[in-house]
Amino acid sequence: MAERDSDASFFGAELRRMRLAAGIKSQEELAEELGFERTAIAKAESGYRPPSPELAQAYARRFPQLNGLVEGGFFERWAEHVRKNGGGPFPKFFIDWVDEEKTATVLLYWAPTLVPGILQTEAYARVILAPEAHDAESPEDRLAGRMERQQILTRPHPPIVTVIMSEMVLHRNVGGPAVMYEQLMHLIEISERPKVIIQVIPKQKGAHVGLAGPASIADHDGEPTAVHLDSFTAAQTTKDPDIISTVREMTDMLRSDVLPRDLSHELIMKVAEEQWKTS
Numbered sequence: 001m002a003e004r005d006s007d008a009s010f011f012g013a014e015l016r017r018m019r020l021a022a023g024i025k026s027q028e029e030l031a032e033e034l035g036f037e038r039t040a041i042a043k044a045e046s047g048y049r050p051p052s053p054e055l056a057q058a059y060a061r062r063f064p065q066l067n068g069l070v071e072g073g074f075f076e077r078w079a080e081h082v083r084k085n086g087g088g089p090f091p092k093f094f095i096d097w098v099d100e101e102k103t104a105t106v107l108l109y110w111a112p113t114l115v116p117g118i119l120q121t122e123a124y125a126r127v128i129l130a131p132e133a134h135d136a137e138s139p140e141d142r143l144a145g146r147m148e149r150q151q152i153l154t155r156p157h158p159p160i161v162t163v164i165m166s167e168m169v170l171h172r173n174v175g176g177p178a179v180m181y182e183q184l185m186h187l188i189e190i191s192e193r194p195k196v197i198i199q200v201i202p203k204q205k206g207a208h209v210g211l212a213g214p215a216s217i218a219d220h221d222g223e224p225t226a227v228h229l230d231s232f233t234a235a236q237t238t239k240d241p242d243i244i245s246t247v248r249e250m251t252d253m254l255r256s257d258v259l260p261r262d263l264s265h266e267l268i269m270k271v272a273e274e275q276w277k278t279s
Helices: 006-021 027-034 038-046 053-062 064-071 074-084 092-103 122-128 139-154 167-171 177-190 241-255 261-276
Strands: 106-111 160-166 196-201 215-220 223-229 236-238
Touching: 006 038, 027 038, 027 053, 038 053, 053 064, 092 139, 092 215, 092 223, 092 236, 106 241, 122 139, 122 177, 160 167, 160 241, 167 196, 167 261, 177 196, 177 261, 196 261, 215 241, 223 241
Parallel strands: 106 160, 160 196
Antiparallel strands: 106 215, 215 223, 223 236
16 A cells, blocks of 8 residues: 655645635535546645646646746656655555666566566456555556556667566466457567567476566666565565575576477467467
C-alpha cells in the first residue's frame, strides 16, 4: 500500500482548504468546474497523487494564489517526490528498478512463475494486478504504469532484452484461455524483434538453480549494473557487487538449460495452439 508522507498530506490538505474557502463544498463540484474526474481531485487532496501538469494549471486558474508554485515547477517536483515514496502506480520497493529499466542498454529477466511485466499484454496484466482492498492506487493506475514500462521496447535505441522463462509460465492459467492465447501470441510476435530474445527452460529439466525466485539484471554503459530480486515480503533493487555476481552465476547456469531461440518459439506456439486456442 502506498503511504502518504507528511509533506504531501499537508499540501493536499491545503488544496482542500482552498477549495472549501472558495465555497466549493465537494470534490465533485470542483472536478466538474475544472473538467476533471473526481478521483483526480481526491488523490491531490489526500496527498496520494500530485495534480498532473494539466490539473495543476486548472487549479492555478481557479485559485490564483497557486500561480507562483505552478510557474516555479513545484507540482513537478512534488510529483517526483511522491513517486519516489511509492505514491504513484509503482510500489516504493519497485521504483528504483523502473528507473534502471529506463536507462539500461541490456536487460535480462528470469521468469519462473509469470510472464515478466515488460512483456505482459493488458489483459494478462489486468488479472495479475487485480484490485486489493488495501491498495491506495486503482487497478487502472497500476495497469497504466505497467504498460508505460514497456515503452522502452519501442524507443529509438531500445535495450537488448533477454527473457529466460520456465515452461510452466506458458501453462499457468492467468485469466482463462483467451487471455493466455493472446499473451503467448504476443510473446511470439515480440520475440521476432532483433533485440528481444525469449528462451524457455522445458519442464523436463525438473529442479534447477532458478527455483529460488525471479531475478532481473540491468546493465548500463558507463554505469553500475543493477539487480532486482523479487520476493513476497522483501523485494529489492541493489548494486551490491556480491549479489550481482551471485545472480549472474545463477542466470549463466540457467542459460545452459534453455531451448535455443527457434525451439523456444516453437514451444510457445505449440502450447498456445494446443492448450489455449478456443476456436
